[in-house]
Amino acid sequence: MTTTAPAPAAPKPVEPGAEPPPPERTRVSRWIPAAGVVAVWIVVWFFTQGTDTLALPGVARTDLHDELTEINNALLAGRDTNPVMQFTNAIADLLRSAFEWLQRMFVVPNPPRPVPEIGWLGVVAIATYVGLMIASWRIAVLACLSFLSFGLLGFWQDSLDTLIVTGISVVIVVVIGMPLAVLIGTSPRANKVVTVVLDLLQTMPTFVYLLPVVLFFGIGVSAAVVSTIFYALPPLVRIAGFGIREVSTTTIEATDSAGQTSWQRLRKVQLPMARKTIIVGLNQTTLAALSMATLAAFVNGPGLGKPVLAGLRINDVGAAFVPGVLIVVMAVMLDRTTTAASERAEKVARGGGGNVRVRRIVLAVGAVATLVAVYLSRTYLSLAEFPVYTLGDRLADGVNEVMDWVTDTFGGVTGAFKDAVTTWLLNPMQSLLAESPWYVSFVAIAALAMVFGGVRALVSTLVCLTGIWFFDLWHDAMITLTMTLVATVLVMVLALVFGVWMARDRRMDLGIRPLLDAGQTIPPFVYLIPVLALFGPSRFTAIVAGIVYAAPAAIKLVADGVKAVSPTTIEAGRSTGQTTWQEITKVQLPMARGSLVLATNQGLLYVLSMTVIGGLVGAGALGYDVVYGFSRSEAWGKGAAAGITIVLLGVMLDRITRAAADMRRDDGPGPRRAFNTRLPIGPPR
Numbered sequence: 001m002t003t004t005a006p007a008p009a010a011p012k013p014v015e016p017g018a019e020p021p022p023p024e025r026t027r028v029s030r031w032i033p034a035a036g037v038v039a040v041w042i043v044v045w046f047f048t049q050g051t052d053t054l055a056l057p058g059v060a061r062t063d064l065h066d067e068l069t070e071i072n073n074a075l076l077a078g079r080d081t082n083p084v085m086q087f088t089n090a091i092a093d094l095l096r097s098a099f100e101w102l103q104r105m106f107v108v109p110n111p112p113r114p115v116p117e118i119g120w121l122g123v124v125a126i127a128t129y130v131g132l133m134i135a136s137w138r139i140a141v142l143a144c145l146s147f148l149s150f151g152l153l154g155f156w157q158d159s160l161d162t163l164i165v166t167g168i169s170v171v172i173v174v175v176i177g178m179p180l181a182v183l184i185g186t187s188p189r190a191n192k193v194v195t196v197v198l199d200l201l202q203t204m205p206t207f208v209y210l211l212p213v214v215l216f217f218g219i220g221v222s223a224a225v226v227s228t229i230f231y232a233l234p235p236l237v238r239i240a241g242f243g244i245r246e247v248s249t250t251t252i253e254a255t256d257s258a259g260q261t262s263w264q265r266l267r268k269v270q271l272p273m274a275r276k277t278i279i280v281g282l283n284q285t286t287l288a289a290l291s292m293a294t295l296a297a298f299v300n301g302p303g304l305g306k307p308v309l310a311g312l313r314i315n316d317v318g319a320a321f322v323p324g325v326l327i328v329v330m331a332v333m334l335d336r337t338t339t340a341a342s343e344r345a346e347k348v349a350r351g352g353g354g355n356v357r358v359r360r361i362v363l364a365v366g367a368v369a370t371l372v373a374v375y376l377s378r379t380y381l382s383l384a385e386f387p388v389y390t391l392g393d394r395l396a397d398g399v400n401e402v403m404d405w406v407t408d409t410f411g412g413v414t415g416a417f418k419d420a421v422t423t424w425l426l427n428p429m430q431s432l433l434a435e436s437p438w439y440v441s442f443v444a445i446a447a448l449a450m451v452f453g454g455v456r457a458l459v460s461t462l463v464c465l466t467g468i469w470f471f472d473l474w475h476d477a478m479i480t481l482t483m484t485l486v487a488t489v490l491v492m493v494l495a496l497v498f499g500v501w502m503a504r505d506r507r508m509d510l511g512i513r514p515l516l517d518a519g520q521t522i523p524p525f526v527y528l529i530p531v532l533a534l535f536g537p538s539r540f541t542a543i544v545a546g547i548v549y550a551a552p553a554a555i556k557l558v559a560d561g562v563k564a565v566s567p568t569t570i571e572a573g574r575s576t577g578q579t580t581w582q583e584i585t586k587v588q589l590p591m592a593r594g595s596l597v598l599a600t601n602q603g604l605l606y607v608l609s610m611t612v613i614g615g616l617v618g619a620g621a622l623g624y625d626v627v628y629g630f631s632r633s634e635a636w637g638k639g640a641a642a643g644i645t646i647v648l649l650g651v652m653l654d655r656i657t658r659a660a661a662d663m664r665r666d667d668g669p670g671p672r673r674a675f676n677t678r679l680p681i682g683p684p685r
Helices: 033-046 063-075 083-106 118-132 136-151 156-186 188-203 206-217 221-245 251-259 263-273 274-300 305-313 317-351 356-379 391-434 438-470 474-504 504-523 524-535 540-565 567-575 580-591 592-615 621-631 633-667
Strands: none
Touching: 033 356, 033 438, 063 206, 063 633, 083 156, 083 206, 083 221, 118 136, 118 317, 118 356, 136 156, 136 317, 156 188, 156 221, 156 263, 156 274, 156 305, 156 317, 188 221, 188 633, 206 221, 206 274, 206 592, 206 621, 206 633, 221 274, 251 263, 251 391, 274 305, 274 317, 274 524, 274 621, 305 317, 305 524, 305 567, 305 592, 317 391, 317 504, 317 524, 391 474, 391 524, 391 540, 438 474, 438 633, 474 504, 474 540, 474 580, 474 592, 474 621, 474 633, 504 540, 524 540, 524 592, 567 580, 580 592, 592 621, 592 633, 621 633
């Protein structure tokens, strides 16, 4: 039997005097012109590859790099007369004094005492009591076990040094950040201005903060604290400001009608109602501070970053693993403590929190026990200096043995995977980007920016590419861009597979999400350790570390975006007899397009940050240039140029993906909601 297609519905008549409906837009996939650009690029590359690539051999430098080095030398020579340098030196001295005072209080001998003012038993007792006071007995146990692990594994001083740097930084961030958060939360004009600065700070990879900080604040504690402040400030300002700004306008109007002043409204309404969001911002800031405090080992910052860095430099996985584990323990402790404190504050605000009388008795008894522990730690030497244990050394040896077995057993598999990705994806893309004449790559990248992001993305791309060319590191920048793009492609493959799976299967979501949350608390430094053991020092190692680092955020964004698709829309598709594959590809993923682009944006920036750190493990390119600039004073200019080039790459990728998301939002389908890559979506890196 032959069936005929139904006739198209007749257009609705236009009411007299009414405007006719706008004509339907014919949407053309942007991948078609993009494929055309790439095809032309490949043809031109085929005939011109290897010419005008602007590659610098080895550790060669250009005149611009030497000029930047001279500027650095001139600033250092005038440190005692330059008012700006005098001001930054005074701040550095103040930060060093605060750190050393806290060290003598808790970590190192305070002459004439042969031990700190408060010994290890007192420190553990104080940490346990703080956990009990601000959260619960579970957090108290977690804090106690965490601090004991610092000593049992042989890194008591390094662990406390890391906590001191993190603590000083977070306190200063709160002092500076909360007024800024209030400002952007209550003033739209200030929000526009401050957001531009926050976007720049959050686009910069962590590595890049260190070079200018060293110039003005020197190396050591001061550089560690200042770089940590700059890195940890944006999350608090942005998230707390967001919470203040999202307080119901109806509530604010009610307070205005009651005659409250702006200060009263802020203190009695906006801040209390935004308390939960503010503590989320504090949580993110604390984790960001810990991440940067460990990375500051590059500039002789104290703490656990130093033994990790030492292990990575000699490819000793076990030596790097033990302090790396303690960094993870510290991150989990801080994350769970701030989260539990937020939840308890919320319960108390709603009239909960358990039996108040019992809690007061428990806190009083705990306070007495803590004071006794502090007294004992000041009186007895064995309770002041943490005993020396070999548990950490034995664990390091065991890890090395395990990694040797894994390498011997699975080396063929990991090597084959590495070779396949390198041969079929990494090398061809690097050849196209880095071995094309620089002007060909310049025009091709600009054309792709125009295709995906329009004029706004094109303008940003032209500015960034011009800056990359100006700083004489074009070839290295293209290699770094290649590693970033390859890693991002693999990240998005994982994000689509696991994100869709989590969105469609609640059990899978409950099983995987805690692992992703834990993964987002780990500082990027730590990811290099197991990857280095499996794949050895190479650019592929940096790519895999970037994938592991970026995947949790991307997977969660895709899962949440797909999960947010209206059930009504899904049911409508099912009623037409769609298969599961059609439902995913024709309904859920198109409707979650904004979340997919956001996941790509975040994946690019996370991966770029890690591929730069990968300069430590043989990734080369811009990451190595920065490391080389740190290690050799005569190469400071090249390191600075590499840092600026990394920022330009990050800004370019960020602007292209954000503009692409805005254009896709305007095209539909799906709800028209504002795209903002800087909403509080997870730990910033």
